[in-house]
Amino acid sequence: MLLCCMPGVAFVPALLVCWSSAAFIISYVIAVLAGHVEPLVPYISDTGTKPPESGVFGFMINISALLASITMYIRYLLIEKQNESSHFVKSSCNMFTLCVGLMGCTGMGIVATFQELAVPSVHDIGALVAFGSGVVYITLQSIISYKSCPRWNTYFVCHIRMAISAISCIAFIPMIVFASKISMTKIDWTPGEKDYTYHFMSAICEWTVAFGFIFFFLTFIRDFQRFSLRISTEIHEES
Secondary structure: OOOOOOOOOOHHHHHHHHHHHHHHHHHHHHHHHOOOOOOOOOOOHHHHOOOOHHHHHHHHHHHHHHHHHHHHHHHHHHHHHHHHHHOOOOHHHHHHHHHHHHHHHHHHHHHHHOOOOOOHHHHHHHHHHHHHHHHHHHHHHHHHHHHOOOOOOOHHHHHHHHHHHHHHHHHHHHHHHHHHOOOOOOOOOOOOOOOHHHHHHHHHHHHHHHHHHHHHHHOHHHHHOOOOOOOOOOOOOOO
16 A cells, blocks of 8 residues: 555555565575574575475565566666756666666576576576676666766765665675685585585675665665656547
8 A cells, every 4th residue: 555655656666675675584584494594694595495485585586576677677767857858877878777787687587597406507697697787787876876966866865875886896796705615505504514604704795785786776766756657649540
């Protein structure tokens, strides 16, 4: 009911944030209660590897990827509309940012479809594309936000977006570095075993980046309140 009452298309990023958060939390709770992962900071993918949580994880993350694609496209249209009067960013730059974001959504779909233990190489490529493209996307969006100030954004919102982008970028690098040092593919980690420290640090960084994306899209809600999509149909009469 709350989402339906939001003006403009603000319900889209709001739904994305709520759905994605629920996807992570629900799959984590099921995996922990089933005894498939340890409660202390597993990889996000670890919580969606074994049934029944794998079905929930795959379904919900695929929907999240779709919602993220829709959100990114609306954001692209919004910037194009604002740019008609302000000319604060090149249209090609806006399109490039959209393409990077959609690439990240494709990576999310790969992660959701190919489980970590079933096809680890494909899963890892999808995760790298999703997180790497996502970090680039929110960084570019932060830069575009600054360029649109003060007419279309407040500096306060821009500072928040850039801070989230910076934290995500900083966390992304050690996430990859520590993950590359892990010599085995498994989900049932216990403290003290080989490579556990690398796994633990990499997992913390992964959760940081993932929720960085969620908080970043949360900042889109206010922008989307001023924007509505209209579909016009023209009928031409033939003489």
